[in-house]
Amino acid sequence: MITRMSTLFLRTLRDDPADAEVPSHKLLVRAGYVRRAAPGVYSWLPLGLRVLKAVEKVVREEMNAIGGQEILLPALLPREPYDTTGRWTEYGDALFRIKDRKGVDMLLGPTHEELFSLLVKSEYSSYKDLPVTLYQIQTKYRDEERPRAGILRGREFVMKDSYSFDLDDDGLKASYDAHREAYQRIFDRLQVAYVIVAATSGAMGGSASEEFLAESEVGEDTYVRCIESGYAANVEAVVTPAPEPVPFDDLPEAVVHETPDTPTIETLVAWANATLDGSYDAADTLKNVLVKVREPGGEWQITGIGVPGSREVDFKRLEASLEPAEVELLTDADFAANPFLVKGYIGPKALAANGARYLVDPRVADGTSWITGADEQGRHVVGLVAGRDFTPDGTIEAAEVVDGDPSPDGKGPLVAARGIEIGHIFQLGQKYTEAFEVDVLGESGKPVRLTMGSYGVGVSRLVAVLAEQHHDDKGLRWPKSVSPFDVHLVIANKDDAAVTGANDLAAELDSAGLDVVLDDRKASPGVKFKDAELLGVPTVVVVGRGYAAGTVEIRDRFSGEAIEVPVGDAVAQVVAAVRS
Amino acid sequence: MITRMSTLFLRTLRDDPADAEVPSHKLLVRAGYVRRAAPGVYSWLPLGLRVLKAVEKVVREEMNAIGGQEILLPALLPREPYDTTGRWTEYGDALFRIKDRKGVDMLLGPTHEELFSLLVKSEYSSYKDLPVTLYQIQTKYRDEERPRAGILRGREFVMKDSYSFDLDDDGLKASYDAHREAYQRIFDRLQVAYVIVAATSGAMGGSASEEFLAESEVGEDTYVRCIESGYAANVEAVVTPAPEPVPFDDLPEAVVHETPDTPTIETLVAWANATLDGSYDAADTLKNVLVKVREPGGEWQITGIGVPGSREVDFKRLEASLEPAEVELLTDADFAANPFLVKGYIGPKALAANGARYLVDPRVADGTSWITGADEQGRHVVGLVAGRDFTPDGTIEAAEVVDGDPSPDGKGPLVAARGIEIGHIFQLGQKYTEAFEVDVLGESGKPVRLTMGSYGVGVSRLVAVLAEQHHDDKGLRWPKSVSPFDVHLVIANKDDAAVTGANDLAAELDSAGLDVVLDDRKASPGVKFKDAELLGVPTVVVVGRGYAAGTVEIRDRFSGEAIEVPVGDAVAQVVAAVRS
Known part of the structure; x- marks a missing residue:
């Protein structure tokens, strides 16, 4: 497909938005990917939506690969199930509550454990039906006290949430491990630098939980790791090694x-x-x-x-x-x-x-x-x-963790770093299946209460995380897996032959299966080059001064390297660059 | 892709749901396509989501074909723009209103004219930028007084809404006509039987509006048409031919x-x-x-x-x-x-x-x-x-229109019919661009106020409309363009050779690019045939008794015809049936 910038709904901005503090927020707004509609609520413009869909696609493929079945639940939910689990009140002000025209309480779903539990309860009745993993890619709502950094922490956002239902702990463990591996593949494919950290546990009764944190200075989550052992944990999850009791018979009186x-x-x-x-x-x-x-x-x-x-x-x-x-x-x-x-x-x-x-x-x-x-x-x-x-x-684990504290595995000191939560996997156990009595008939003829896992990926947040991890002072630099286009083709020569040549080249790249954005605007080459850097498509092709001599330029947005290639070789070389 | 019914999250129901009155609602629930989450709020199960996505795809392709640019606006919106246009109050109880944690008024968008106007105002400044058509496929909210018929009239639903911005009336007319043709292509491709009817006009000052109504006995919209002339109009839009004034000099006194x-x-x-x-x-x-x-x-x-x-x-x-x-x-x-x-x-x-x-x-x-x-x-x-x-x-046009009333074009009598609104196209003119002062610098150097069109397709409603128009007493019958699968392959023979053969056939159909649902459950052939009819995939393949003799059966869900074909020809014949 060829997208012409002369008609594309895109305006880049010279200045950072006044309310933006972190690079991803500044750049995604300046490059015309998103626009603010209300505090913590954003609109996705054409380029932003393309990146969002590309992230969704990777997430969907990896969820399908582990047997996840996609469904779609509403965002507008009844109060009752959230009363059953107590979350109607527990969520406090973070929950968007609504009264409908009849005065009935409803809410905008912040996460869907309740509804998925009820759904499995209503559809499944036998041990033969299990295990099952259901997921959705859906819009969620949380009334954050401090929405920040654009789409990094919004009040309306897109999540992939999935829920596994198993007959026993071994099954839950297997579903959990499958998600863990799927998440690693997702973040690897997206080229996100991340760590997996142990998250808070215990409160649920021994159930395991891990967070996937994208490494980032602007992250709100502090985690610690032990370089020697590879141990990593959310600060909330760090367990303080308890000293052995000391005999106190010889100690002086207080x-x-x-x-x-x-x-x-x-x-x-x-x-x-x-x-x-x-x-x-x-x-x-x-x-x-x-x-x-x-x-x-x-x-x-x-x-x-x-x-x-x-x-x-x-x-x-x-x-x-x-x-x-x-x-x-x-x-x-x-x-x-x-x-x-x-x-x-x-x-x-x-x-x-x-x-x-x-x-x-x-x-x-x-x-x-x-x-x-x-x-x-x-x-x-x-x-x-x-x-x-x-x-x-x-x-109680309440004291701060500081650099140099011993790692709980005893293998060295901890060092602190900051990250952005992009995924969370959780062995919930029976918290929700107890609340809703989600039972099936077991092999023995007796009812079996199911055990449940819950797993989330911050899909819209990942767009910001990718921008955060992949940019330089000139603009964005998208990994190929999520770039809004494969090629950014700049017409930097007004001669008719060059313009025709650029259009022909765009058509050939399109025929070769590439997604091309063609800068056919009446603007100076300087403006166009600046925008190409700001937009961040990884492969930039310039039809410029060299065209008369039979060459076009291929620029790599990541390395900054540029090569001149003969026009006749351009398609093959660009395809090679895109596929590399 | 092969989807195995043994693990598919799908349970068909023998009985109609108690709250269902119309066929599409009964069948979509019984066949496991959707489930009710709250009054007028539905969850999409795997098969329903597939049909919904198929409808979205057709809509997206035709919107792109007329140069529409896809973006995505939030559902959670600020009150202020809706105050500016008066719709915060005009919508009455149909608007879901929310107070956030700070007590700020927000709403769930029922339609997005305000936000699109503001977006174009913020991005565009010159006549050179126009025209532009923007669209989204997005979740909308209306607190209907009487949500009914499942997804036919829900309180949370998916719409494609688009908005055109032009410099003048001719431009608006062209954008309107492009949408009108795109909608015809959409509904033709989806195999929806529909009429285009004149909708209410006048209130906006001569601006044109037409509705696309799916023909349906269960429709809430009454329209009339003149068989002789082809005139069709929403009952609200029928104009009564006014008689000529009569001289009253000779009339007796009252x-x-x-x-x-x-x-x-x-x-x-x-x-x-x-x-x-x-x-x-x-x-x-x-x-x-x-x-x-x-x-x-x-x-x-x-x-x-x-x-x-x-x-x-x-x-x-x-x-x-x-x-x-x-x-x-x-x-x-x-x-x-x-x-x-x-x-x-x-x-x-x-x-x-x-x-x-x-x-x-x-x-x-x-x-x-x-x-x-x-x-x-x-x-x-x-x-x-x-x-x-x-x-x-x-x-005032307030009197009922009855069968036999003269058509406004004078060419014959009107007859009434019922329909379901599936699309609405509207030349809004400057109602919103006035409210928000959406101007660009014109060619003459003076500001030009833009003129706007608004166009909607009920995407999730179309799933119900398709079910309404394409079913029989046994179940659903999907048009090929939206069927959740291309082929429904039933294993109706327990012999190992037949089971292996069916699996091989599924793999070959998959390799041929078809989307296959394979009924590999441990159930009787009778149960499987009933479910195949209920689910409504247009092409059903049965590996049954004939397998030992080297044949499989291909059934057409629409015509009910079945043919036996040699196993060796099965792939080619099924592909031909699917592509026909």
């Missing part, structure tokens, strides 16, 4: 000290080094951060989080550990209402005495000794021993 | 009569024939129907609609004539609040005397004489002459 003007860890450590024997640092202190936690449908409960004073509480890790409960920092009003909480001097004892929950970092193992608050203004306690002087209600 | 117990036309005509000279029928009486009308943003205003007593007021025609104003029948409370309205005896005089608007059927031409209400209980006036004794505020 002593309360007057520690005036030591409301911070820094001032407390200075006091300790000035007053006590030995040398102390922040890791010797126990910092207690107060939050309130609410289980779904429950009441807010005051909870202390104890971490070594050398580390901050990472709120995302804390949230992930407590999910699906909500968590918030205590307000001044909360402190006022609970006078046993002495700001700056909080210790484990008052929490226990007043019925508050107390969760500690795994490093606060039995037998470890701490300097911590004595629950009185201007007083700390020294030598408070875990398991002897206080007993936490449990451990 | 006389008020006591007409006790004549609150209906029937009783009034009986009274006239019993009391007056001559012979009277309902067409001699003038019936005045009271409604209230509200212009956008205005107040309700009482309006009398005068029609010959022989005809009812057709509320849809009335609404179309008054659009964009709203119209409602008067309530008892309204009558009570306006005592000059004497129910059953309303005449033109009291309306005029009390400042109510009075609109009449075109047949109530100047000089025509009527028996009508005298605005007093039990009294009518005889010989009330239009233009002499009363002067209406205008004429």
Whole structure:
């Protein structure tokens, strides 16, 4: 197909859009791929839609290759199934809720576990029907608090979501592995640089979850990896190696000290080094951060989080550990209402005495000794021993992970990096099949409750990720698998013979099966070259000054290399360049 | 590609769904093409999605062929542009409105004139850029009061909507004609039986509009046509030929009569024939129907609609004539609040005397004489002459159109039929480009306001229309252009050789480029044949009893004909059948 730029609905912009901060957002707008329609809501112009469809095609092919069956569910959904699973409320403000003309509650689907569970329940009844993997490529809605970076985090976006249903754990594992491999093939074909990281687990009862993160400085997700072992994990999923319990029989008794003007860890450590024997640092202190936690449908409960004073509480890790409960920092009003909480001097004892929950970092193992608050203004306690002087209600992964922390596999230090979530695979287990009683008749004649996996790829986000990973200061540089066109043919010579020659060349490339965009506009070669660089088609052909001497130029947008080839060889050479 | 029914996500149902009334709805559910997710909201299962995509493909190809450029706008839209055009309120309850987490009003797009106008305004600036036709195949939302018949009238549905922008009326006409022809090609290729009918015009100032109606008994749209001339029109668009004014100098004066117990036309005509000279029928009486009308943003205003007593007021025609104003029948409370309205005896005089608007059927031409209400209980006036004794505020197309009415082109009688709207083309003119000031710099150096066309095809509805027009009592019968598969291959013989042979045949048909569904289930031949008929793939191949003797059967789902062919010829014969 030949697309003529003289009639193409495309206007490139010289300047970055005012609201754009990241390169992909700037370039996709400047190059006329997308336009903003509302905050976090974008329109796809012809070139953007071509890239989106190309990404969809790769995703579809790899999903079909693992036996996925494509269906299409609505975006406008009834409330009831989301009430059954509790997600109608759990989603909070992120859910777009609607009342229809009859006042009936509906929602715009953020993800479709509920509906797929109900669908399989309604259609399937026998173990012979299983396993099954269903998927859709569909428009999703999430009312993000901070939509950002154009299509990177939108409120309306395209996802591939799939759901596997199996009879047992082995089946689920096989479906999960098939998705994992399909995702690797998808991202490899798309030429996305990515890592697979362990994601939060545990809350679902041992079920596994991994994220595919595109490597990117502008990513919102922080992950860590161990260069030595290849271990990689979402920061939320990093497990702190717990030290062995230490015997505490010989440890000195805890002593309360007057520690005036030591409301911070820094001032407390200075006091300790000035007053006590030995040398102390922040890791010797126990910092207690107060939050309130609410289980779904429950009441807010005051909870202390104890971490070594050398580390901050990472709120995302804390949230992930407590999910699906909500968590918030205590307000001044909360402190006022609970006078046993002495700001700056909080210790484990008052929490226990007043019925508050107390969760500690795994490093606060039995037998470890701490300097911590004595629950009185201007007083700390020294030598408070875990398991002897206080007993936490449990451990929690809430402390920040820092560069150099030991990898959970014990093979070296962790280093942090940033990424963009492009895929997530999840062994859900029976969470949804329990909620909807999705059973089939088993081989033994008894009902079997199915076990389920859920898997997502951010299809529209991938367009931004590709732009993010493949650009230079001149513009976009699409991998061949997703470029809006195979060839960008520039007419940079006004002579009739050259114009005719360029049109003939376009027709021949079209006949050879290539998708050609022909810059036939009345514009200067300089403008056209700039636009070609901005649009980012990987192979650029220039019919320019050399045409009179019988040559055209083939430019490689990635390497920047240009070669002159005889007109007669042009088609073969361009085809070779495109197919290489 | 080969799709095996043993693993296909498909369950056919023996019984019609309880909520289904029309054949397409019953069959698409029974055959496992779609499933209901909420009232008027459906999920597309694998077979349904295949048909939907096939329809999309035809639509896309024909839109591209007329130079349409595909883009994709969001469904979630900002309120502001719809405020500018007044449609935020005009749409009434049919619009799905949403408040986002910040309390900002948004909506789910029912159609996208506003956004396309803004997009062209933002991208284009010169006459050299025009004309342009943009389209999308996208999910739309309308909160229908009565969603019905499955996907025939859903609240979430897929449409192709396109918009043309031109510099002048000739350009608009050309864009309109191109769409008209593209639509004919689309519906011809899809094998839909349809008529093109004149749709309501006038309100937009002379702009043209036509609807494409699929012929169907279950259609909600009534249209009329003149067999003699080929004229066809939506009932809302039928123009009543207005009689010439009659001189009234010689007509007798109007006389008020006591007409006790004549609150209906029937009783009034009986009274006239019993009391007056001559012979009277309902067409001699003038019936005045009271409604209230509200212009956008205005107040309700009482309006009398005068029609010959022989005809009812057709509320849809009335609404179309008054659009964009709203119209409602008067309530008892309204009558009570306006005592000059004497129910059953309303005449033109009291309306005029009390400042109510009075609109009449075109047949109530100047000089025509009527028996009508005298605005007093039990009294009518005889010989009330239009233009002499009363002067209406205008004429209105509100009276019902009945079989045998004269065609507006004067070439014969009209006959009524029912249809389903599958396409609508509209010369909008400058309604939206005025609202958003969509101007470009003209050739003369002065700004030119663009003129616009809007064109829609009901893509998901077409799936139902095709099922409606192509089925028999056994099931669906898809035209080849949209069938979910090319061939339905039934294994109806358990012998290993036959099973192997069927699999080999499927592989060969696949190699020949056909899309094959292979019924490899452990079910009886009878069950498989029934399902094949229900699913409706046009070419069915049976590997059955004859296999041992070296033959397979090829059945034509449309004609019901079956032929036995030698196994060796099967591929060639099936390919020929599919391609025929």
